Amino acid sequence: MAKVLVVTSGKGGVGKTTSTASLGAALAQSGQTVVVVDFDVGLRNLDLVMGAERRVVFDLVNVIQGDAKLAQALIRDKRVDTLSLLPASQTRDKDALTAEGVARIIADLREKFDWVICDSPAGIERGATLAMRHADMAVVVTNPEVSSVRDSDRIIGLLDSKTERAERGERMEKHLLLTRYDSARANRGEMLKTEDVLEILSIPLLGIIPESQEVLRASNIGSPVTLSSPESAPARAYFDAARRLRGELVPMDVPEERRGLVQRLFSRRVA
């Protein structure tokens, strides 16, 4: 039974696209069939983060308007063959996404994949509500920072009112993904702690992704971090989160960078 998951946040720049790519890749690496769908019409970026920007021919809007078949618009990942991308269009207006068109595509994708992961645009406008509309579950990406937490609260409200599930009176499964977390600063009282954010938003925790240089490196080279450096701390955090999405019980921790002897010596000398 396919699962439709929306990755959303309200606020921009907190890591929706990075998390979509990494969770999608992590699920695909575990053998599940996955499609990641970019809903940010006009400002697509999932293709770039996935490293597929040179291969985009057709997009979500082309499929909705009947200019291309769904199969023609799907881009198969070159590294993991169970992972596909459906890009957003770059040039057309946002009204090109129709509610019926999105419903039809999500229904078709449900037939083909185990996971349909929708990367929401920032904001609470049409694009964001269409991305969450047909979801079975939501990953709310939040930074331990006041404006991000507030915007997440708004989005949780929308998830509980504007989605098909909510309108049918069913429960929308929501999970918190805390990104750019710095344990040391949280422990020193310089950053909101996980418990603070959980207490305020009161939705279950899916994972804590530590702040890491590896995330920028992954986006530079166009690869989900779970593929470019699977041993790194953020990659391990994403792998754990993906296992939790599949229903596994994985103890919650904040992975730390594993460093070799040489690096430890260097960093000690610098410190």
Added chain:
Amino acid sequence: MKLPNFMTRRASAPIARERLQIVLAHERALNGTSGDLVRLLQEEILAVVARHVKIDRDMVQIKLDRGDSISTLEIDIQMPAEIAAAH
């Protein structure tokens, strides 16, 4: 001896720069013009083929690879066996 990977890794920023230059060059070229060159090419090529062969639109795969100096457009049309044999 296996070097630690932080010493052997190529810096990633030059890769980011190169990728952005390629993708933005293509996107800027598309803005302002009618835009969908690839779609136009595809329609016209398919129309020419369709004059001679019956094409099932589900049997057409289109692939694009945008490069720095060369891009390749690949249109893969599967034809029914009897027609392919007759030509």
